[in-house]
Every structure is written in C-alpha cells, then in structure tokens.
Amino acid sequence: MHGVAITGSGLFTPPEVITNDELVAAFNAYADRFNAAHADAIAAGEVAAKPQSSAEFIFNASGIERRHVMDKAGVLDPDRMCPRLDARPDDAPSIMAEMGVDACRKALDMAGVDPGAVDAVICAASNHERAYPAIAVEIQSLLGTSGFAFDMNVACSSATFGIQTAADMIRAGSIRRALVVNPEICSGHLEWRDRDCHFIFGDVATAVLLERDEGLSGPRYRILSTRCATQFSNNIRNNNGFLRRAHDQMEDRRDMQFMQEGRKVFKEVLPMVSAHIAGHMQDEGVTADSLKRLWLHQANKTMNDYIGKKVLGRTPERGEQPNILQDYANTSSAGSIIAFALHSGDLAPGDRGLICSFGAGYSVGSVIVERA
Template sequence: MRKSIIRSTGHYIPEAVITNEELVASYNAWAERFNSDNAAAIASGDMAEQLLSSVDFIKNASGIERRHVVEKSGILNIDTMTPKIAPRAFEEVAFQAEFAMKAVTPALEKAGVSGADVDGVIVASSAQQRNFPGLACEIQEMIGSNGFSFDLTMACASALYGLHIANGMIQSGQARRMLVCSPEIMTCINVHSRRDVHFIFGDASSAILVEADEGQDGGWDVVGTHCQNKYSIALRSDFGFINAAERTVQPDYAPGLDQDGHKVFKDVVGFAPTVARTMMQDIGLEPADVRRTWLHQANIRMVDMIAKRILGRDRTEENAPGILHEYGNTSSSSVVINFEQNSEDMASGEHGVMCAFGAGYGVGAAAVRKR
C-alpha cells in the first residue's frame, strides 16, 4: 500500500477586519431599533426582547477579538447584516471559486507543481455557492487538471474529511496527487442579528496538496487519518434549495443558523478527543510522542479542553497554538491555517495531530510526521 504526504499547504485571509467593538456597536443598534419598533408586543409578552451584546460577552464566550471578512460594510449595516457581494454572469468565475484559488495558487507554487499534475480536486467546505456544477469542477478547470473533482460538505471538519479521502485514494492507487481546498465564507452563512452567534465567524480559504510518497524531500508524512460522526441537530443551518418551496406554504419562513451552544460544547468536548485518540491508538502513537496538535478554532475553552484530552497535558501555545483571537471561527479552513502558521519550527521526525470538529457531529483527525 502506497503512503501519502502533505506536500504543501496554502491559505488566504481577507484584508478587511471587524473588531468586537465594531460588531457590538452594529448589533446593539439593530437590537435597540428592534426593541423600540416592537415595544408593545414585548411589553405584552407576545415577543421576546432582544438582549444587547458586549465586548466582554464575546471575549468570555469565545476568545475572539476580531475577524477578517470578505466584505465589511454590509455586515455592519443594520438594514442588511450580511456581506455585499455582487452577482456574476454565468460565464464569470464564481466568487467562491475565486476565493478558493487565493489559497490553491500558493499551495501549488510552493510545491512547484502544475495544476495539470493534479489527479483530483476536492472542495471541502461548510457550504458551496451553488448546487451544480460542483465548485470543484470549476477549480479543476481553472488549474488545468484533467482528472476528477467533487464537492464535500461536513461543516467545520470538512477539510480533514477531504484529507482523509485524499489519503485513502492515494493509498489505494486511485490517484497520485490530490488537492483539497476549503473556501469558507462563513459570514454569508451566519445570522448577525442573533446575539448567541453574531460574533462567531470570519472568512478564510485554505488548501492542502497531498501526493504519493515517492521518496521526494520535504513535506509531512500522513501517518494516519480517521473520521467519525454522531448525528445531532444541536448545530444546524437550514439554508438550502428547498427554502423557496417552504415559503409557498409559509411566506415569512426565514431559515437560519441554530445552535444549542451548551449542548454542542458538552458533546463535542467529549467526542472529538475520543476520535483523535482512537486514531492515535490504531497507529501506535502515544500522547507523549506528539509535540503539537492543531485544532479547529471554534471556542477557546473547547480548544483548551480538547487539547488536554488529546495530549494528556495542559494546553499551551507551544503544544496547541491558537489563532481564534485574530480570525474567529473560519470553519474547516482554521485547522489548515493553524497548521501552516505553526509548524515551521518542528524538526524532522516530530509528530503532530490535527483535529477538527463541528456540526453533524463530525470529527476528523490526522497524524503527521515532519520529513
């Protein structure tokens, strides 16, 4: 059975930044207007008052200080509260495909690889811009690959599910080189008028180039991968193509992003490290032999607890670095960005573990070794 390596990675972070202070000012202005416009219904108990947000609430709940976004003004405008993105003509490159290429291009360039040498493209992200053709098909065309491509959606674990599939296809001989890209435009999914979630997400794109081990220098050995699911609706997004049909029955139906934060926290903090440790046991990797773990950046308290349960020791910035404060939750791209930004100092032969977790619930884990 062939072995695979991570040959290179790439990522892109938008320049526009929204601080907690800016986001709170916008949300509170919306909430105060809502409460004023609906004062009578709120007083009679027919409608719930919208609670105000605060910088301290966001920092304590998540550890996030700011987030990078594809477009700022629309999110902060209380009449829209979503990014402003102009529609494109059919023949133009899709916005999300263009966003993906900002991470794909540096990943290919760092590896010195042409897109024509890529056998398969997987777009692994929380949502794709359209139902068909697959976004991966467009990226495959853009890089000049003559192979296959498909989209994959497994929320915040998508990138590691993509890595798991790419690793398996290379091991089985079905592909020699695979590209996994995760263009996560989460501010288009988020509901910025909901206090419990308005601060969570930022936007970012990542890419992983995985190829067969043929004795080449550099990169990271993929020592093991593992994915596992446990069904839950505690975190869900109801946006989809059936919404128009639902509105024929209920015209004011508004699909949204729903989260039972306390349940998600409790469930995932127990489930995610179990999946990672199962993988480690299967490949004979002891916690003491893992120098670093790169975790999905969902919530700083989750990162602290999951890192400790994977590593068997308290989390530090050395053994489980955090990037949440700067970027917010960028869904599946976060674990790849974390890996790329915090792995150069590792020595040849040292091991690390990636772990991502999210809605589904789905958990993906991968063990890598510096070549």
C-alpha cells in the same frame, strides 16, 4: 499501498476585518431600532426585547477578537446585518472559486508543483455557493489541473474528511496528487442579528496539496494515519437547502442560517472528540509525550483548551496547541488548516502532530502526520 505526504499548504485571507467593537456597535444599533419599533409588543410581553452585546461578552464566550469577511459594509449595516454578495454572471468566476484558487496556488507554489500535475481537486466546505456545477470543477478549470474534481460537505469536519478521501485514493494508486481546498464564506450563513452567535464566524480559504510520497526530497508532512467518525445530531443545523428562502427576505431567514444548541454541543462534542483522538493515537502507537503539535478545529477557545488538556494529559504549553480564533474567528472547515499552515514550519524531522476538525453531524476527523 503508497505513502502519502502533505507537501504544500495555502491560505487566502480576505482583506476586510471586523473587530469586536465594530460588530458590537452595529448589533447594538440594530437591537435599539428593533426594541423601539416593537416597544408596545415588548411591553405587552408578546415580543422579546433584543439584549445588548459587548466585546467582553464575545471574547469571554469564544476567545474571538476579530474576523475577516468578504463584505464588511453589509454586515455592519444595522438595517441589513448580512453581507452583500452580489450574484455574478454565469461566465464569471464564483466567489468561492476565486478564494479557493488563491489558496491552491499558494499550496502549489510551496510544493513546487505545476497545476497540470494534479490529478484531483476536492472542494470540501460547509457552505457551498451553489449546488452545481461543482465549485471544485470550476477551480479545476481555473487552475488547469488534470483528472477530476468534486465537492463534498461534512460541515466543520470537511477538511479532514477531504484529506482522508484524497489520501485513500493516493494510497490505492488511482491518483498521484490531489488538492483539498476549503473556501468558506461563513458570513453569508450566519445570523448576525442573534446575540448568542452573531460573533462566531469569519471568511477564509485554505488548501493542502497531497502527493504520493515517492522520490520526494523537500520538506513535507507524511500522513501516518487518518480516521473519521459521524453521529447524527440536530444540535448544529442549517436548513438552507432546496427550500431556501430568498436571502433578501430579511425577517424570514432565521432557520435558513446557522443554528446551534451551544450548551448541548459543548457537553456532547467534547467527550466524542477527545475519545476519538485518544483512540486514534492508541491504535497507531502515538503517545501524548511524542505528539509535538495539535492543530484543532477553531470553534471556541474553551473547547480547544479542554481537548488539548484531555489529549496531552496536562495543560498544553505555549505553541503546542496553536489557536488562531482571536484573528480569524470560527472559519468552519478551514480552521484547523489555518492553524496548520501558520504553525507547522518550525517542527523538526521526526516530529509528529495531529490535525483534527469536528462539528455538525456530529462529525470528527483526525490526521496524524510526521515531519519529513
């Protein structure tokens, strides 16, 4: 069995930003128009009025202050409330591939590795732009990597499941290097007209380069252990599959977008994730006192604070469990990797940390690493 290390990470951040105040202004304008157009039905009790949102409500519910998106104008148009992501010609790069290539090149540059030396590309994401050909194969072509590539989807846990998949192949000796890339256009799968969730998601792409840990001398994170688990639940769901309705049928798209039973998710996922991490650490002989950093899935600040306290047995100190929600919102599979990319360079050799993502499925994946 070969050792495996993360030698590079990359982050693509869309330049357009939507603040809570901007989002609330657009949502409330939409709600006012809806209520005015359906005033008689609302008065008769046949239609529920759309409630107003507020920046305070959003922050208190999530810890989010802003989010990056691929198209701001479409989201903030009260008559539309979803991004305009025009279809591209078949001979043009897809949006996800462009985002992913940017993140991958940054990861390769950090590691000092030529794309041609990469044996596999795994595009692990919640929301794929198309069914086939695989986005990963397109990224492989644009980068000029060798070997093979494929897509995978385990919702918000896709990154950690992708890391385990790549690590297992490297451990077994079938490949030496792999890119795990997570381009997420979550804005296209969010119902921006639903007050309960209209603020949750943002767009981003992340990537990590995994290499066989032989003859490496640069800064890196050795992967000590990986673990994944799933348990079926309907409490987080998106029906945007082979029965997908046209995106422009604006009034007929609700079940084709992100949906969740938030209270049930909170109640059921937190114990599952906390127990998963605790079991993984115990089996690997990693104590809470020896863990320097938790890079958690960025779904909700309250959830992360709960998990951090359960894992460490106390309230995490500043920097021990970095949150990036306030700037990026929930970016599905990419969230924990954003936290890792932005908050891993300060650890000393021998320091250990844990990457964990969790979400629909239910699914949870954890990766224990050590700075080398």
